[in-house]
Amino acid sequence: MSVAKIRLYVDHPLGAGQSVPLSRDQAHYLFGVMRLAAGGQVLVFNGRDGEWLAEVAEAGKKGGTLACRAQTRPLQPLPDLWLLFAPIKKARTDFIVEKAAEMGAARIVPVQTEFTNSERIRQDRLQAHAVEAAEQCGATNVAEVAELTRLDRLLADWPAERQLMFCDESLAAAPAPAAAPHVPEGAPWAILIGPEGGFSEAERKRLAALPQAHPTALGPRILRADTAAVAALTLWQMRHGDWR
Amino acid sequence: MSVAKIRLYVDHPLGAGQSVPLSRDQAHYLFGVMRLAAGGQVLVFNGRDGEWLAEVAEAGKKGGTLACRAQTRPLQPLPDLWLLFAPIKKARTDFIVEKAAEMGAARIVPVQTEFTNSERIRQDRLQAHAVEAAEQCGATNVAEVAELTRLDRLLADWPAERQLMFCDESLAAAPAPAAAPHVPEGAPWAILIGPEGGFSEAERKRLAALPQAHPTALGPRILRADTAAVAALTLWQMRHGDWR
Numbered sequence: 233m234s235v236a237k238i239r240l241y242v243d244h245p246l247g248a249g250q251s252v253p254l255s256r257d258q259a260h261y262l263f264g265v266m267r268l269a270a271g272g273q274v275l276v277f278n279g280r281d282g283e284w285l286a287e288v289a290e291a292g293k294k295g296g297t298l299a300c301r302a303q304t305r306p307l308q309p310l311p312d313l314w315l316l317f318a319p320i321k322k323a324r325t326d327f328i329v330e331k332a333a334e335m336g337a338a339r340i341v342p343v344q345t346e347f348t349n350s351e352r353i354r355q356d357r358l359q360a361h362a363v364e365a366a367e368q369c370g371a372t373n374v375a376e377v378a379e380l381t382r383l384d385r386l387l388a389d390w391p392a393e394r395q396l397m398f399c400d401e402s403l404a405a406a407p408a409p410a411a412a413p414h415v416p417e418g419a420p421w422a423i424l425i426g427p428e429g430g431f432s433e434a435e436r437k438r439l440a441a442l443p444q445a446h447p448t449a450l451g452p453r454i455l456r457a458d459t460a461a462v463a464a465l466t467l468w469q470m471r472h473g474d475w476r
Numbered sequence: 477m478s479v480a481k482i483r484l485y486v487d488h489p490l491g492a493g494q495s496v497p498l499s500r501d502q503a504h505y506l507f508g509v510m511r512l513a514a515g516g517q518v519l520v521f522n523g524r525d526g527e528w529l530a531e532v533a534e535a536g537k538k539g540g541t542l543a544c545r546a547q548t549r550p551l552q553p554l555p556d557l558w559l560l561f562a563p564i565k566k567a568r569t570d571f572i573v574e575k576a577a578e579m580g581a582a583r584i585v586p587v588q589t590e591f592t593n594s595e596r597i598r599q600d601r602l603q604a605h606a607v608e609a610a611e612q613c614g615a616t617n618v619a620e621v622a623e624l625t626r627l628d629r630l631l632a633d634w635p636a637e638r639q640l641m642f643c644d645e646s647l648a649a650a651p652a653p654a655a656a657p658h659v660p661e662g663a664p665w666a667i668l669i670g671p672e673g674g675f676s677e678a679e680r681k682r683l684a685a686l687p688q689a690h691p692t693a694l695g696p697r698i699l700r701a702d703t704a705a706v707a708a709l710t711l712w713q714m715r716h717g718d719w720r
Contacts (some may be wrong), residue, residue: 453613
């Protein structure tokens with residue numbers, strides 16, 4: 233039996249014998265683009281029930297049904313990690329969301345800083361990028377993309393137990409600090425990537441006053457925000473996450 | 477005195493009082509786009525003499541001259557690190573070159589593997605991306621982009637002292653190996669990112685037989701080649717490079 237190569241995120245319960253209805257877009261993709269017919273195989277996941285092998289039960293132009301056969305993998309929980317970043321140009325913002333999803337962030341939060349240029353994002357479009365990245369990278373869950381949130385409000389109400397790895401390009405010349413030794417294993421974390429225009433003085437003060445904040449340098453060169461996001465996620469995953 | 481914000485790579489010797497001729501493109505950028513006039517300040521670097529503050533001596537539509545004033549930073553050598561990758565779609569190939577330059581690779585080598593789809597690259601266009609990334613990230617030198625090279629030929633003639641960190645998506649489930657302990661400090665290295673179509677059996681055998689090769693897993697998810705490039709460069713810089 234050949235292994236199904238197509239992976240599809242579905243917002244529906246999965247279990248042995250479970251029938252899963254397809255949306256119009258999913259039907260178009262499976263039957264129009266990928267040319268699957270009845271009996272064709274797909275891997276599905278919903279972020280809760282792991283990954284399942286499913287077969288096409290009905291194939292139509294505007295919809296269809298899958299039938300779940302067997303679980304292929306259990307749910308592999310993502311680390312409790314948020315990625316906060318200030319939206320930049322569209323292509324680079326899309327890229328950050330795709331990369332954060334691939335790198336295993338559980339929640340992606342676009343933040344509005346004082347020097348953020350872009351003031352609107354399309355949350356639904358970014359969420360679709362996160363879904364596509366999860367389908368592509370073999371994850372069994374999908375990062376949640378939040379609505380654009382003001383950084384000052386987020387910091388004013390920062391959860392007491394959540395650590396914050398705060399990447400600041402003004403630290404580019406500083407030596408990389410060692411891993412934070414006093415943080416309990418398994419603590420929730422967030423990574424904050426500085427906006428390309430830098431933080432304001434008020435933002436810097438607020439961050440400096442936050443006891444959960446860990447200023448972190450990402451090498452001696454000044455990285456673009458999208459590079460910094462992948463590099464910071466790598467550093468975090470190696471120190472605290474599921475790359476260890 | 478305000479600090480010059482514009483950074484420009486020039487292929488010309490730099491030193492106190494040195495006069496630096498500008499190309500037509502550079503003149504267009506400085507005088508047409510950035511609106512600099514005589515006396516305006518620019519930071520220049522050439523990959524050999526560090527970074528210098530220079531002033532516009534002559535500004536014309538088709539050219540101009542800068543006069544070097546003072547060295548602002550010495551040359552900061554890049555680690556002796558190559559990044560080898562199989563070219564993919566144009567935007568993602570551009571991205572890999574930009575990111576490799578930002579992350580401090582000294583040499584970027586597009587490689588043709590058995591399963592590489594793209595068979596041609598524009599070396600000059602990719603080199604221009606590397607220059608732009610160096611200007612942007614504050615580096616004092618520019619990564620060299622090589623012509624497309626066949627992987628089998630490269631491996632057949634692999635330099636004895638150069639270590640090879642070889643990132644293979646088939647290792648995604650394997651635990652990350654510890655840093656290679658027997659490699660001498662300061663040894664030259666290369667990172668090889670697996671092509672999106674995977675390696676062929678012959679390529680796998682050749683890599684397995686190479687004593688300098690270090691198979692490396694990049695976490696439990698399957699990363700796209702562009703994500704893998706940034707993640708692998710981060711991992712390498714933290715273990716062996718200038719992020720320590």
